[in-house]
Amino acid sequence: RKEVEQDPGPFNVPEGATVAFNCTYSNSASQSFFWYRQDCRKEPKLLMSVYSSGNEDGRFTAQLNRASQYISLLIRDSKLSDSATYLCVLSAGTALIFGKGTTLSVSS
Amino acid sequence: ETGVTQTPRHLVMGMTNKKSLKCEQHLGHNAMYWYKQSAKKPLELMFVYNFKEQTENNSVPSRFSPECPNSSHLFLHLHTLQPEDSALYLCASSHGLNTGELFFGEGSRLTVL
Numbered sequence: 135r136k137e138v139e140q141d142p143g144p145f146n147v148p149e150g151a152t153v154a155f156n157c158t159y160s161n162s163a164s165q166s167f168f169w170y171r172q173d174c175r176k177e178p179k180l181l182m183s184v185y186s187s188g189n190e191d192g193r194f195t196a197q198l199n200r201a202s203q204y205i206s207l208l209i210r211d212s213k214l215s216d217s218a219t220y221l222c223v224l225s226a227g228t229a230l231i232f233g234k235g236t237t238l239s240v241s242s
Numbered sequence: 243e244t245g246v247t248q249t250p251r252h253l254v255m256g257m258t259n260k261k262s263l264k265c266e267q268h269l270g271h272n273a274m275y276w277y278k279q280s281a282k283k284p285l286e287l288m289f290v291y292n293f294k295e296q297t298e299n300n301s302v303p304s305r306f307s308p309e310c311p312n313s314s315h316l317f318l319h320l321h322t323l324q325p326e327d328s329a330l331y332l333c334a335s336s337h338g339l340n341t342g343e344l345f346f347g348e349g350s351r352l353t354v355l
Contacts (some may be wrong), residue, residue, distance in 0.1 A: 138284065168342045176286070177332060177346035221285075228297055228339040229275065232285040 138233035140222050146239045147212055155234045155236045157222030166225040167198055169207050172235065173218045181207075181220070202207060212240045245269045248347035255323065256355050263318040263350045265333030273339050274316040276308060279330040279349070291316060292339050302311050324353045 141156045147153050158168075167184040181188050182189065184196040195208040209216055217240045220235035246267045255261050267274065276288040290298035291310040305327075307319040316333055332353050334344040 142282075166340075166342050177348050178344075180343045181345070183342055223342070225340065225342065228292070229287050229290050230342070230344060232277075233288070234282070234284045 137226070137231050138222050138224060140233040140236050142236060144237040144239050146241065147198055149214060149240055149242050151212045151240075152208065152210050153238060154209075154213060155220055155222075157158075157205045157233055157237075159203050159205070159222075159224050161226060161231075162200075162203060162225070164224040164226060167199055167205050168197060168223040168230070169194075169205075170221040170223050170232070171218045172221060178221055209238075212238075214240050215242060216240050225234075244347075245345050246333060246335055248331075248350050250350055251348065252351050252353075254353045254355065257300040257323060259323075260319070263331055263333075264318065265316040265318075265347055267284070267314055267316075267333075267335040267345070267347075269335055269337075269345060271335035271337050271345070272313055272345065273336045273341075274310060274313070275334040275336075276318055276346065277332040277334060277346075279332055280328075285332065288318075290339070297339065320352070321332075322326070323352075325354050328353045332335035 169181040170178040171181045172178040184198045188197045193210045197206045219235040219237045222236045273292045277285045287300045289308045310316040330349045332349045333347045
């Protein structure tokens with residue numbers, strides 16, 4: 135089983151839609167979780183950390199379910215500028231392990 | 243200056259060539275990383291350095307040789323590469339290990355003929 139699994143998509147949604155991405159992980163010892171965003175032909179950038187209690191940053195909400203080894207990212211009121219690949223990331227020792235990413239395309 | 247700078251941005255080399263990728267960070271970070279990103283694969287960690295000392299080598303073939311002369315600079319020396327080594331090589335830095343925020347450079351896109 136891969137360490138981090140994500141549905142690659144693409145998810146094609148209209149502006150204003152709500153979209154959710156899921157990610158499962160295999161290492162139950164993982165301590166920290168994150169969502170990164172990677173625009174086409176650009177480097178990945180941290181979008182937000184994921185806390186056990188769930189956390190929100192504007193239109194973005196992240197949730198963690200340790201029992202099911204599952205994290206999610208919800209984007210409300212999608213904008214054209216949200217089009218990107220969203221990478222699920224977890225900590226493993228001294229470095230980060232990345233998922234393949236889920237591609238989102240928001241259209242007008 | 244951007245936070246993490248990588249050169250060259252694009253590199254084409256033959257299998258017998260020797261070349262180097264360079265990374266420089268202007269963020270005052272202690273840790274630096276090399277990741278490989280291939281099409282349809284997740285980012286793969288290659289090497290980790292903390293305060294110039296290598297702390298992780300993720301079973302990378304010896305044809306990739308890292309060098310970290312100081313906390314601000316990181317090199318990846320390449321020799322006798324294979325076509326399957328063609329990928330985007332991303333350098334990153336962080337304030338310390340065990341931190342969730344990596345700052346990536348724009349990458350060096352390598353093509354091996």
